[in-house]
Amino acid sequence: MKIACVGGGPAGLYFSILMKRQDPGHDITVHERNPAGSTYGWGVTYWASLLDRLEEHDPESARAVRENSVRWSDGRAHVGDRTTTHRGDEGFGIGRRTLLDLLAERARALGVRVEFEDEIADGAELPDADLVVAGDGVHSGVRERHPEHFGTEVVLGRNKYIWLGTTKVFDAFTFAFEETPHGWIWFYGYGFGEDRSTCVVECSPETWTGLGLDRADEAEGLVLLEKLFARPLDGHRLIGRATAGGSAQWLNFRTLTNRTWSRGNVVLLGDAAHTTHYSIGAGTTLALEDAIALAGALGARTGQGRAELAPALDAYERERRAALLSVQSAARHSAQWYENLPRYIGLPPAQMFALLGQRHSPLLPYVPPQLYYRIDRAAGRLEALRRLKRWLGPRVARTLHARRG
Numbered sequence: 034m035k036i037a038c039v040g041g042g043p044a045g046l047y048f049s050i051l052m053k054r055q056d057p058g059h060d061i062t063v064h065e066r067n068p069a070g071s072t073y074g075w076g077v078t079y080w081a082s083l084l085d086r087l088e089e090h091d092p093e094s095a096r097a098v099r100e101n102s103v104r105w106s107d108g109r110a111h112v113g114d115r116t117t118t119h120r121g122d123e124g125f126g127i128g129r130r131t132l133l134d135l136l137a138e139r140a141r142a143l144g145v146r147v148e149f150e151d152e153i154a155d156g157a158e159l160p161d162a163d164l165v166v167a168g169d170g171v172h173s174g175v176r177e178r179h180p181e182h183f184g185t186e187v188v189l190g191r192n193k194y195i196w197l198g199t200t201k202v203f204d205a206f207t208f209a210f211e212e213t214p215h216g217w218i219w220f221y222g223y224g225f226g227e228d229r230s231t232c233v234v235e236c237s238p239e240t241w242t243g244l245g246l247d248r249a250d251e252a253e254g255l256v257l258l259e260k261l262f263a264r265p266l267d268g269h270r271l272i273g274r275a276t277a278g279g280s281a282q283w284l285n286f287r288t289l290t291n292r293t294w295s296r297g298n299v300v301l302l303g304d305a306a307h308t309t310h311y312s313i314g315a316g317t318t319l320a321l322e323d324a325i326a327l328a329g330a331l332g333a334r335t336g337q338g339r340a341e342l343a344p345a346l347d348a349y350e351r352e353r354r355a356a357l358l359s360v361q362s363a364a365r366h367s368a369q370w371y372e373n374l375p376r377y378i379g380l381p382p383a384q385m386f387a388l389l390g391q392r393h394s395p396l397l398p399y400v401p402p403q404l405y406y407r408i409d410r411a412a413g414r415l416e417a418l419r420r421l422k423r424w425l426g427p428r429v430a431r432t433l434h435a436r437r438g
């Protein structure tokens with residue numbers, strides 16, 4: 034089978050690896066517009082279950098990912114000068130650049146052609162292939178050729194965010210909230226290497242303009258943020274771009290969905306198909322899981338070396354849509370939690386941190402926070418109550434939502 038992957042992000046690269054492993058006879062090219070080793074963003078988080086899945090599908094890349102990741106086992110929240118630590122929240126961080134480098138290396142070793150600085154321009158013909166995989170990210174140009182067919186919908190998040198790095202190496206997953214005369218501003222930080230951490234800064238649009246961040250250039254903005262977060266950063270620097278060229282931008286998160294994920298021999302993968310708010314740290318994992326599902330669906334429907342495309346693409350889409358439902362709901366509620374920060378930030382530290390951990394809950398927006406906290410504590414001790422809470426949550430949320438609507 035001749036396969037062209039547009040975009041050498043985690044989705045496209047991992048898919049090419051899995052297809053080559055399935056059948057070394059596949060002719061696969063990954064077209065990536067950026068030069069090797071240059072990418073946006075800093076480190077990404079993931080959880081142990083991803084390593085298990087990678088291990089199952091390609092032990093070689095699983096080992097490389099594990100060896101190049103850092104691990105944390107605690108969560109910490111700074112609210113002004115108060116600090117709360119929660120033991121036992123385990124997770125991993127890996128530099129996005131490292132992840133892409135090692136996936137590209139593995140793909141090449143298996144015989145995939147990984148072509149850097151090879152942009153498939155908007156007006157240009159798509160590569161001639163049996164299957165064209167659009168792994169070209171949230172702004173997918175391949176998808177944008179047929180927006181009506183794909184039925185793309187985008188919901189813009191209300192808050193402003195910027196994806197930064199820092200020389201501070203966090204030893205726990207760190208949240209830091211600072212109050213300013215213009216409202217709250219906060220970051221989530223996590224280590225991903227020996228000398229760097231990721232730092233995603235977020236605030237409401239009112240705080241953003243009130244602080245003058247809308248008018249500041251990158252250097253001025255970083256100086257202001259370093260001052261605001263001097264305490265949790267221990268005076269360390271913030272860094273805009275991982276590589277030279279361009280500057281870090283303040284953005285509104287785009288939650289993207291598509292009515293359908295394929296058109297003829299073209300299929301959407303990863304962020305091109307769907308996005309989930311960064312505050313649940315799942316986009317890369319979902320992109321890799323898409324790749325696993327698509328390769329699996331194609332492999333299961335291969336006759337005489339050539340996949341029967343349409344049923345395979347349908348099966349892939351069905352499987353992934355079902356798997357995404359709960360994650361998309363969690364991401365929506367998590368984004369809303371931060372958009373409603375004043376509702377939670379004044380609670381006693383232990384309660385605030387507990388509800389921060391519960392931000393995915395569909396019930397939380399509809400129950401007074403302190404009551405929710407008490408129910409949650411009781412549910413933690415009483416399994417029956419926890420089941421009731423799980424059963425009740427979506428129902429109460431649906432009813433209240435319908436009434437408000």
Ligand SMILES: Cc1cc2nc3c(=O)[nH]c(=O)nc-3n(C[C@H](O)[C@H](O)[C@H](O)COP(=O)(O)OP(=O)(O)OC[C@H]3O[C@@H](n4cnc5c(N)ncnc54)[C@H](O)[C@@H]3O)c2cc1C
Binds near residue numbers: 077169174194311318
């Ligand atoms: C602030 C922030 C924090 C995040 N943190 C996390 C996290 O902690 N954990 C996590 O799992 N996820 C995280 N994510 C999400 C994650 O970055 C994405 O979900 C993931 O990168 C999607 O992978 P992908 O391969 O689908 O797309 P991308 O990684 O976007 O890759 C697409 C590739 O296609 C290339 N490309 C685009 N157009 C063309 C073209 N025309 N021709 C050739 N190449 C092209 C691009 O250069 C790019 O390399 C975060 C996202 C944001 C915004």
